[in-house]
Amino acid sequence: DAGITQSPRYKITETGRQVTLMCHQTWSHSYMFWYRQDLGHGLRLIYYSAAADITDKGEVPDGYVVSRSKTENFPLTLESATRSQTSVYFCASNPSIRGMNTEAFFGQGTRLTVV
Amino acid sequence: SQQGEEDPQALSIQEGENATMNCSYKTSINNLQWYRQNSGRGLVHLILIRSNEREKHSGRLRVTLDTSKKSSSLLITASRAADTASYFCALPDGSNYKLTFGKGTLLTVNP
Incomplete structure (x- = not known):
């Protein structure tokens, strides 16, 4: 299926465990992003990537690790999950066409609960 | 980077009515985007x-932008129950998309 897909959709993990959220897009968009959404905070940017092997921190990167070995995949890893990382995580991509303002495309989200 | 501020936080209307929501920001922008989340x-x-x-118009949506007041509004005309959602304004951060x-x-x- 064309588009941007996240997996899993729901995940429960224990404090201290490592967990990886997957994001895959079929458009070959250059830019990809990870946001978390929490009540009272809206969406906050965790990490983003401008291209394969190029990543950078967003607003709330602590406790997260990303990689982008292939253009189409942008996994987000919580190295040692904490309860404060309980959230809904959204992956997004942007075609980022030079000289044009472009929109972002979002996945359906992963609801992560850390117990 | 700057964050837009939407107003009101919540809005409840009857089907068929118009809904208007606003977004204010602080520094100059080259574009502003609106998103919906069911x-x-x-x-x-x-x-x-x-x-x-x-x-700018798109179907029942009308968006205005006043750069002198640093504000934008989203108007949904003849609203439907299916329009029930959260609406966000989004501001780009320079050229980084x-x-x-x-x-x-x-x-x-x-x-």
């Missing part, structure tokens, strides 16, 4: 308005 779903892009545009989102307006359209 409960439990991802965000969906609605409309992008460039800094040299004052108004990053978007910063406001906290959103929760619109409830009652049948």
Whole structure:
């Protein structure tokens, strides 16, 4: 299926465990992003990537690790999950066409609960 | 990066009425975007308005941008129950294609 897909959709993990959220897009968009959404905070940017092997921190990167070995995949890893990382995580991509303002495309989200 | 601020935080109207929500920001932008999020779903892009545009339409949506007041409004005409969702304005961060989102307006359209 064309588009941007996240997996899993729901995940429960224990404090201290490592967990990886997957994001895959079929458009070959250059830019990809990870946001978390929490009540009272809206969406906050965790990490983003401008291209394969190029990543950078967003607003709330602590406790997260990303990689982008292939253009189409942008996994987000919580190295040692904490309860404060309980959230809904959204992956997004942007075609980022030079000289044009472009929109972002979002996945359906992963609801992560850390117990 | 700057965050837009939506107003009101919540809005409840009857089907058929118009809904207006606003977004204010602080520094100059080259475009502003509006997104919708249905409960439990991802965000969906609605409309992008460039800094040299004052108004833009898409179906029942009308977006205005006043760069002198640093504000934008989203008008949904003849609302339907299916319009019930959260609406976010998003501001780009320079040339990096990053978007910063406001906290959103929760619109409830009652049948």
